[in-house]
Amino acid sequence: MTAVRKVLDSVLRYARELTGEAEYDRYCERHRRHHPQAPVPTRREYQRMRTAQREHESPSRCC
Template sequence: MTVADVRRVAGRIRFYVRELTGEAAYDRYVAHARTHDPDAPVMSRRAFERSRTDAREADPREGFRCC
């Protein structure tokens, strides 16, 4: 394997890990927000994750969460 092959494989692994863990969701949010209204304020990562967690917990389809 060449260095380019290793980098390509590492990039793909990084992509899948970010998608599985939800890490890429904030990047998609920022891109979407800036595309649709460049002058609007964008939530910080912390505020975004809090909002995302609150929405997930409020959704009855997610099931009961005790903690």
């Protein structure tokens, strides 16, 4: 039973990395370490912040 559980946990971890779900968890951990008094943004706020950052940093295109 434990071998099956380990395989399922590995598959779940891999899927979370592929979909970007784990990125928010890592951000929350880092945010809590560096800014312990500040509230952690919700997942929606985090996604808005990341989208704005990506749009701001994207290179200009002629087409």
